[in-house]
Amino acid sequence: MSEIHLKALAHSYSKTPTGPEDYAIREMDHVWEQGGAYALLGPSGCGKSTLLNIISGLLTPSDGDVLFDGKDVKHLPPQDRNIAQVFQFPVIYDSMTVFENLAFPLRNMNVAEAKVQTKVHEIAEILELHPVLNKKAKNLTADEKQKVSMGRGLVRDDVSAILFDEPLTVIDPQLKWKLRRKLKQIHEQFNITMVYVTHDQLEASTFADKIAVMYGGQIVQFGTPRDLFENPNHTFVGYFIGSPGMNLIDVKPVAGGVAFDGIQVPLSDELNKILSEVPYNSIKIGIRPEFVHVWDKATEDAYECDVLHMEDLGTYKILTLKLGGQDIKVRLGEDHDVPVNKAYVSFPEQWLKLYVDDYLVEEPSVEDQVVEEAHA
Amino acid sequence: MNKVENNKAWWLVLPVFLLVAFSAVVPLMTVVNYSVQDIFDANTAVFVGVEWYREVLQDSRLQDSLVRQFIYSFAVLLIEVPLGIAVALMMPTKGRMASLCLILLAIPLLIPLNVVGTIWQIFGRADIGLFGWALNSIGIDYNYASNTADAWVTVVLMDVWHWTSLVALLCYSGLRAIPDAFYQAAHIDRASNWAIFRYIQLPRLKSVLVIGILLRFMDSFMIYTEPFVLTGGGPGNSTTFLSQTLTKMAIGQFDLGPAAAFSLIYFLIVLLVSWLFFTTITHMDKDK
Amino acid sequence: MSLLLENIDRVVDGEFHLNSINLSLEPGSFNVLLGRTLAGKTSLMRIMAGLDRPHNGKIVMNGADVTGVPVQKRNISMVYQQFINYPNLTVRENIASPLRLAKIKESQINTRVKETAAMLQIEQFLDRYPLELSGGQQQRTAMARALVKDASLILFDEPLVNLDYKLREELRVELRELFKARNSIAVYATTEPNEALALGGTTTLLHEGRMIQSGPTPDVYREPVDVDAADLFSEPPINLVRGWVTESEVTFDASVHFPLNQDLKSLKPGDYRFGIRPSHIGLVPHNDDDLELSMNVELAEISGSETFLHVKNDHFNLVLQLSGVHAYHTDTPIKIYLPTHKLFVFNLGGKMIQSPSRLVKG
Known part of the structure; x- marks a missing residue:
């Protein structure tokens, strides 16, 4: 379980940044508290993907620190950060069954097989994946695949945060709200910090208790969906929301x-x-x-x-x-x-x-x- | 498009039909025709039924070369496929080095078949060939012209040198098509490098590998020019493969009937093996 | 110019993709084709364009039968979902390309390209290449190419679906403005009811290859001919409940009873389906005859300025559309108020019998 602290964080893709316009992320100090449901909302090009990659460890920020529960993880690769990530397009292991997919991270960590069995069944139950547990993962529908990729994060006891990168992009419109509901339930059931990155105000506001609105490499407001609507802290929030x-x-x-x-x-x-x-x-x-x-x-x-x-x-x-x-x-x-x-x-x-x-x-x-x- | 509305489109397809008819169907039917007749001269032919097929299947020369052929194709696939994958995995993914590797890989594929045979014929000679000379000078008694094992090593090596690039290029393009997210997810799931290969790269290479294996199987099973130029089928008959035997029979001895029957059997073997391989692979994905 | 479609059928592999479509498009009109994926919108547009031929039926343009005339010989242009531009041409050359094909004089091309680019606010990008632009700018370029040549028929196949919603909002308004001054026919396919409403004009509802309703957009919205039309033209989907009417009382799903009031008294006893739009149900009563229902919250979807509240009880699921932000935890018990004078009434066959807009509210 962890709190994610971005401390005096800034990032520039240029090696010799000369001014603020060279920064994809301008200096910020931000805390995602342990167990919260958060969204990172902004238009394309606002820096939200850069920030996500910094949190997950795919990108090392040029300035500042990333602290997980006070521990500096700035130079740790993704696999050493105890995070899971759900990508825009479902990532599943094609050749494995749903069960094997869910068991994969546990088996990689040499968890005892009996524990693997109980854990996988427990998570499959919650995600309503039981009926397809023995199916090949590649034959699933897009929403089931996304549930599988989320499940791979949930089976691990050591995962303290799940990052979602526009996870509903490929889901049929009629199924979207069901998956949104599932996400919310999962959050209420597990004590896991979740950060959901999207450009869609509906997805952000539905999922998150608090939303960070990003604009021009900065978080211009961090507040509840209601705050953003009733009390926009920045003109961009006023324009973008609603x-x-x-x-x-x-x-x-x-x-x-x-x-x-x-x-x-x-x-x-x-x-x-x-x-x-x-x-x-x-x-x-x-x-x-x-x-x-x-x-x-x-x-x-x-x-x-x-x-x-x-x-x-x-x-x-x-x-x-x-x-x-x-x-x-x-x-x-x-x-x-x-x-x-x-x-x-x-x-x-x-x-x-x-x-x-x-x-x-x-x-x-x-x-x-x-x-x-x-x-x- | 609807056939009912307009039949003009058929005229556009007609040339293809004619082409296929003349290039494939007509010759094939001629062969079928030859395979069931005994032809004495242009005007005299006797229907002999399956006689030629029986004779061919009992011919020990053919049985032997068939066995050799399977061993050869199998050996070639066994080396080229893993080697091709390995090369593809080791290649740089971007930058100048990547283009350079691609060019180097493509070179063997551009060389005409008989030239490949000639290159290796010289390359393997103990007196003036680098390969043969090098082996002999470190004390290995190597002579592909007189020693069966050496001859086999050389024909297989030649094919590996010539065609591994094809597998490697196919795999390289297959690997490039895997989105980064898959590797990221696997790292997050703490997969080892072997697990990444086994569960991400290999499954995603499957479709290109199927094509690569089929191409290499068909091609190697019908190989003629290179070993013919290199060893002429020798020493003895030890590197005489099916197509060489067939050519000897049809052109050398002018046994058109048995040669035709044999061609058809040959064709059916290639078809059957390819079909078996393809259906097995495609069935693996289905849920029970 | 006018466009008339008569009894258009299109059958592919024994399946009707379009089933006797009759449609008349007026000069200068903005026509929305609303339907779900695979409803036949694209099939119909391809026939209008002359890319496909109908199996049966006739297409009449300005009084002349053009059924067999191929696309090259009709003066049409088309904008697609994907941003389709020539990647190796600048924005200027992209926009000019249809004019070049039409062999228009160079001086004229120049002015027309500039005019169109100004209209779509891409003048400053004229010398850039499409792939250097953002998605919205790329789609503006594609639109400019479609608009520059004064086509008599312009077809838009879900052109905004790949853009984010703020851009969609802006482009929608611009498009509507652009067409006010034109005499060409615009046809715009979409899956989104709200887009149809925002674009105005006339709306034609397509469902499984059939045309179920066509008319001025607000009329089609307020007076759906049947359950399918009501369901199609409602986002979130209209709430439908089975009901039983007697001489004195209405019963919903054997569980909710209320007296047959003024608004529904014309209904004969029997089985019906009742529909209510999500926006008409509230969290506070507005009228004495509002029906109070106890429900449980399934999910509050918040769109930034609105909340879609999914609620259920043992008998039915309902969706509410509320203005403002209302956060609820799942499984929270809640009371909702359903105004009976806002009910749509359908018979069991789905045909509409009564709509709320026909009633004069007291």
């Missing part, structure tokens, strides 16, 4: 708040105070389409907008509005009335976020439930 993503508008500070295109948005005194004190390159406000309030009549704190168009997505509608020079997307329920030509929107204070240089600025609050480990 469909459509967060509305983000460039603003300038004015007295009592911020403004864009002549439209003033008031902010709380605390935020105004912070704004007046920090240096900045850019200020943005952000609000999710789900949280914008829409009225068909003018109200006290509502802004008047033009209705550009409406997308009927069946279960909900996406309204695109023009506020000043900005397009604002609003999500409306299926039965919500759609305003024509003019609409009035307001931004509830709770859901209006302020970003300075792309990072969230928050009022210091008493009930501070938000996880702030993401970035220093």
Whole structure:
């Protein structure tokens, strides 16, 4: 069982990196706690595969350390790290039966045959592989193969972490949720740290208790799926999570708040105070389409907008509005009335976020439930 | 495409049919025809049924060369396949060295068969050949022209030199097609190098090996030119293989009937062995 | 230009890949073909393109029968799932290639390539090679090649399936915008209901080689003709429950009873299948006649901004689509509320009898 600590870790594929743009992983400090279900989420090219290879031991980082339970494993090869990995495409030993596949790691470690038998049967039971135990592994379906490759990690008592590299890529869409469910059950049953790498927000949020969102070689937020949705710590998280993503508008500070295109948005005194004190390159406000309030009549704190168009997505509608020079997307329920030509929107204070240089600025609050480990 | 809609496509296939008919079916039928008749001259032929087949199967010259032929093919496969795999495993995977190895491997395959025979004929001579001279100078009495064992060693060695490259190249391409994830998974499962070979590389080489073994079997079973040039079938008849015997019979003695019957038996043996091998291998994957 | 398909059949090895398809595509329309894998979408597109000939039936373009006319002689273009470009040509030459084949003047080629590239936002990559670009940019290049030549029919065979979802979102919007100004017919095949909804236009549902419904996309979504149509056009899949109706009461799977209310009173006594969309079931009651059910959570799938909650009890499995993030452990007991006025009613043969949108809610 182990905790994975990435300490002052950075990696560059170039031998003589000259600037931050030469780094696939920019310096980070990150802890995956023992027994947690985690996801590493990001678009292609964000560095998540590099990070995965560093954890599994296929790649030695150019800077920093990798600690498993406090022990430095930076220079250890994968086989000495007590980890298992499930790859994008199922890796099974073709010529062996399912049973032999599951027994393989144990037999390699010279485990007594009686123990092999009980252990393999126990894991096969959990993974529902019993009916196919004596079948040749190559004749299995893709989802069964992925279960076999996961099983090879689970049979070992010494495995403390399982890494998943987009494991559902080749699974039929109808079967995906069943395998997701199995993964969750396994995690609840075993006390094993699991790290799931994917570019798909659905897979990450369904599997993980906490998600690390990666962007440009950095972890920009580490939080629960709910945090990522309700409290994105970085503009990228706001954009990347949710469909459509967060509305983000460039603003300038004015007295009592911020403004864009002549439209003033008031902010709380605390935020105004912070704004007046920090240096900045850019200020943005952000609000999710789900949280914008829409009225068909003018109200006290509502802004008047033009209705550009409406997308009927069946279960909900996406309204695109023009506020000043900005397009604002609003999500409306299926039965919500759609305003024509003019609409009035307001931004509830709770859901209006302020970003300075792309990072969230928050009022210091008493009930501070938000996880702030993401970035220093 | 639907046949019903449009029959034009058949015209495109026609040349192939004609070609196959003239190159394979017609000659084969001629041979079948010869094998059941006794031909005296262009106008006189008598139907003799299976007479020639009986005669051929009882001919001790043929029985002997058949046995020799099996031993030879078996020996050649036994050396070339493991050696080819070993070479492929040891080859560098990328960079300039990899291309260099590939070129070196390809060279023997490019040499014409009779030239290969000539090369070894000279190479093995005790007086001017490097190989023969070297052996003799370290005290091994080696002479492929007079000693049966030496002759066998030389013909087998010659084939190994000539054709191991083919197996090695096939295996090399097979090995390159194994995704890295398989090796990573095996390392994580703590597999030894032997286990990696046995459970990842070998199973994944199976399809190319099947092709390689079939090619090498058929080719070596029908070998003619190289041993003919090297030893002429001698000393005695000790390196006379099936195709040489057949040629002697058909062209040397002009026994067309028995030669035809023999050709068909020869053809059936190759077909049968290949088929047996292929079905056994493909059946191994099925679940009971 | 218009395209008319009449009674199209295609049989391969004795199996109907397409079974009497009748379809009329209007000039300037955006048509989505929605169906699962192997439903016949690609077969139908190949016939529209002239790559295959139908067994029976007629294809009429602008009033002229083109059934036997091969693809080279029809003015069509096609975009595939895989990003298909010429790897040895630059993006500029890739886009220009259909125009070169059509022997268009060089000066004109130049302007048209630039226009199309601008439309698809790949102007800055014109001198690069396709393999140096990201997947999204490669597919934009392929699309530009299809759009540059002013084809009268443009076929898209699941073009976005290999891209990640943020790019899909963006390209979908762009595509819809691109076609607003054009007079050509676009046909777009997809397996995803949400993509069909996002693209709008008209939707044709294909199921096992048959066309089960066709019409404006929102209408097809709200008024499915049968169980198959409802199931096909719902992601997550629509919940279906067997039910028994008497003079006074409805029973679901012998376990849940509720009085026959205003919304369902027109139903004659008998056996029915009831359907309810995942988004209509809630965790809090909205109406007095909402049906309260006690279930167990199987899995909460979270899509970032939505939650698909899979729940079950001894009698049936249901899926809920909830806005926002709701995390649940498996096997958590939970109460859900099913609004009876949102029920679709099908007879046992699967034909729709009543849909919620026909009811005026009080």
